[in-house]
Amino acid sequence: MKQFLVFIRKEFFHVFRDRRTLLIMFGLPVAQIVLFGFALTSEVKDITLTVIDQSGDVNTQQLIRKIKSSSYFIVNETSVDYNEIEDAFKKGTAKSALIFPPNFGNDLQHGGKAQLQLLTDGSDPNTAKTVINYITAITTAYQQQISPGPRLPYTIVTESRMLYNEEGNGSLNFIPGVMALVLMIVCTALTSVSVVREKELGTMEILLVSPFKPLLVLIAKAIPYLILSLANFILILVLAVFVLDVGIKGSIVLLFLESMLFIITCLSLGLMISNTTNSQQTALLLSMMGMMIPTMIFTGFMFPLENMPKPFQIISNVIPSRWYFLIVKSVMLKGLGFSYIWKETLVLLGMTTVALTIALKNFKTRLS
Amino acid sequence: MSAVTLDHITKTYDKGKVLAVDDVSLQVAEGELFGLIGPDGAGKTSIFRILTTLLLADKGSAAVQGYDCVKDYREIRSRIGYMPGRFSLYQDLTVKENLDFFATLFGSTIESNYDLIKDIYDQIKPFNDRRAGKLSGGMKQKLALCCALIHKPEVLFLDEPTTGVDVVSRKEFWDMLKKLKTQGITIVVSTPYMDEAMLCERIALIQNGKIMSVDTPEKIIAAYPVKLYAIKADNIYRLLTDLRSMPEVDTSFAFGEYIHLTLKNERADTTALQQAIEQRGHTHVTIKVIQPGIEDSFIRFMNQDSK
Numbered sequence: 002m003k004q005f006l007v008f009i010r011k012e013f014f015h016v017f018r019d020r021r022t023l024l025i026m027f028g029l030p031v032a033q034i035v036l037f038g039f040a041l042t043s044e045v046k047d048i049t050l051t052v053i054d055q056s057g058d059v060n061t062q063q064l065i066r067k068i069k070s071s072s073y074f075i076v077n078e079t080s081v082d083y084n085e086i087e088d089a090f091k092k093g094t095a096k097s098a099l100i101f102p103p104n105f106g107n108d109l110q111h112g113g114k115a116q117l118q119l120l121t122d123g124s125d126p127n128t129a130k131t132v133i134n135y136i137t138a139i140t141t142a143y144q145q146q147i148s149p150g151p152r153l154p155y156t157i158v159t160e161s162r163m164l165y166n167e168e169g170n171g172s173l174n175f176i177p178g179v180m181a182l183v184l185m186i187v188c189t190a191l192t193s194v195s196v197v198r199e200k201e202l203g204t205m206e207i208l209l210v211s212p213f214k215p216l217l218v219l220i221a222k223a224i225p226y227l228i229l230s231l232a233n234f235i236l237i238l239v240l241a242v243f244v245l246d247v248g249i250k251g252s253i254v255l256l257f258l259e260s261m262l263f264i265i266t267c268l269s270l271g272l273m274i275s276n277t278t279n280s281q282q283t284a285l286l287l288s289m290m291g292m293m294i295p296t297m298i299f300t301g302f303m304f305p306l307e308n309m310p311k312p313f314q315i316i317s318n319v320i321p322s323r324w325y326f327l328i329v330k331s332v333m334l335k336g337l338g339f340s341y342i343w344k345e346t347l348v349l350l351g352m353t354t355v356a357l358t359i360a361l362k363n364f365k366t367r368l369s
Numbered sequence: 370m371s372a373v374t375l376d377h378i379t380k381t382y383d384k385g386k387v388l389a390v391d392d393v394s395l396q397v398a399e400g401e402l403f404g405l406i407g408p409d410g411a412g413k414t415s416i417f418r419i420l421t422t423l424l425l426a427d428k429g430s431a432a433v434q435g436y437d438c439v440k441d442y443r444e445i446r447s448r449i450g451y452m453p454g455r456f457s458l459y460q461d462l463t464v465k466e467n468l469d470f471f472a473t474l475f476g477s478t479i480e481s482n483y484d485l486i487k488d489i490y491d492q493i494k495p496f497n498d499r500r501a502g503k504l505s506g507g508m509k510q511k512l513a514l515c516c517a518l519i520h521k522p523e524v525l526f527l528d529e530p531t532t533g534v535d536v537v538s539r540k541e542f543w544d545m546l547k548k549l550k551t552q553g554i555t556i557v558v559s560t561p562y563m564d565e566a567m568l569c570e571r572i573a574l575i576q577n578g579k580i581m582s583v584d585t586p587e588k589i590i591a592a593y594p595v596k597l598y599a600i601k602a603d604n605i606y607r608l609l610t611d612l613r614s615m616p617e618v619d620t621s622f623a624f625g626e627y628i629h630l631t632l633k634n635e636r637a638d639t640t641a642l643q644q645a646i647e648q649r650g651h652t653h654v655t656i657k658v659i660q661p662g663i664e665d666s667f668i669r670f671m672n673q674d675s676k
Binding site: 003004007008011014015018019202203204206207208209210211212213366367368 | 418421422423424425442443446447449451453455456457458459460461462466469470471473474475476516
């Protein structure tokens with residue numbers, strides 16, 4: 002037992018004395034959270050909208066004021082000529098433009114019907130669609146406001162609510178994703194590298210020629226990373242709650258236990274990789290390429306799995322982070338209990354058992 | 370009982386393509402300081418790894434302290450100390466931490482076997498808090514030896530412990546091995562340096578995976594069958610090519626500033642030889658009869674093998 006503790010202490014020395022490991026361990030989650038939280042946001046805000054008002058009447062002014070007062074647009078009212086607008090799009094100085102034709106107010110007041118033109122840059126379909134939705138919503142609201150007298154006999158009003166995320170906080174979706182990604186990288190890559198490093202440096206030779214049981218070597222290697230990964234998990238949670246305003250709706254204990262299970266899954270994968278490779282580079286490459294990219298693609302936090310072709314959906318089933326992602330979403334964001342996630346938990350348990358069995362079976366008590 | 374036994378051990382790599390150890394049989398007595406002498410790639414490390422239970426032999430059996438290297442590997446692992454050829458301690462741990470770690474790993478403490486490593490450890494103690502990776506080559510070897518000794522092994526395996534170490538440290542290292550021997554530890558050491566062979570009690574000369582001779586260094590030298598001459602002249606390179614073309618010369622090798630030479634005819638006269646050489650335009654020719662060394666024996670065995 003004493004041997005075991007000394008071994009674990011030694012592993013901690015390795016981690017704390019290697020700046021690169023420390024950086025990957027604690028720099029990565031912070032960088033990911035900041036990047037996803039602030040830089041890589043898919044929310045559309047502060048779009049520059051070029052407005053060409055050829056009418057300049059009360060109605061256009063009111064409408065423009067309404068658009069200005071929403072937080073989505075920065076209105077650019079420079080007097081661009083209607084014929085120059087295409088050039089502006091080509092040059093990229095305009096991304097979206099709203100054009101009021103002459104006599105807009107007049108048509109509206111007397112004809113009861115007026116037209117306005119909305120141009121958007123379709124090469125960025127996501128923003129373009131958002132702009133159309135926003136402007137349509139604003140004009141519809143304005144139209145209702147100025148419509149005089151009796152309402153239409155039949156009106157359907159859509160009252161929408163975004164469940165679990167009323168304010169539309171974009172951080173909600175990626176926090177579970179980042180958690181899955183970071184834990185995956187830290188656990189898998191660092192564990193596999195730490196075992197292979199012993200092989201590469203030749204210290205494995207001495208470890209094997211010692212009375213210390215080879216299997217205990219593996220377990221002693223994994224435990225420090227388990228502890229550090231749990232610390233990492235807490236760091237991500239703290240960042241999520243205090244920096245990005247993502248609340249934890251469900252049970253923290255359940256979330257913690259499920260994360261621990263996922264970490265053990267990743268550690269088992271790391272040990273599995275380390276047993277089949279002999280150089281740190283191969284181990285790193287395998288765990289990065291083999292784990293990180295599938296995790297990004299098949300977890301579902303970047304690209305919705307439902308939209309993928311069937312074969313890819315099937316592949317996604319073998320990616321552990323996919324299941325962990327579902328668990329975190331259910332517990333953390335929706336506040337669901339264990340009865341809703343037992344299936345996912347079972348899948349992770351199964352994966353861990355398989356990976357650990359392979360890792361232990363393949364561990365060599367001799368060289369080569 | 371022998372401390373180490375190798376019985377017709379054969380080991381190949383790459384599915385039999387590379388023959389590393391070829392039918393080797395050896396015995397090392399208890400308490401002996403035994404040397405495996407051979408050039409790089411002779412198969413020394415493979416033999417060590419088979420004995421330290423790190424590799425499985427293709428054929429034959431091996432035993433350490435009476436325990437079989439395959440069946441009883443766990444027994445062997447708790448009884449031996451092993452120092453691999455490459456410096457294999459944790460570079461990012463300090464001297465003290467390394468020693469502590471290996472002591473505990475082998476179920477011992479620094480204090481309990483302190484007297485065993487004291488002489489060696491005293492020399493590196495001033496660097497207790499320095500990381501092992503920042504030590505000089507000689508000090509690394511001393512630390513590695515300390516780590517291999519800390520659990521008081523019955524048999525100590527040292528794979529090329531002095532390779533890459535300066536001459537002074539090498540000498541110190543061998544002095545330490547002699548002291549350890551007095552503690553009753555069996556020591557098996559390998560080295561590519563022929564001069565170190567003389568410091569062992571018994572040696573095995575090994576080449577291309579084959580044992581050429583096993584005996585005490587003195588007996589191996591005494592068994593040198595012919596007279597050995599050392600020749601020197603002003604143009605040593607031309608002398609060597611000339612000698613190799615002379616019919617009466619059996620073997621000739623450059624050896625420092627001399628050429629070591631054997632003749633086909635045992636009773637040949639050195640003055641006749643000297644004249645023959647001087648006739649070819651060599652100046653300042655000196656010829657003398659010398660005592661062969663281990664290296665001469667080694668080369669002779671090697672040539673016999675290749676013939």
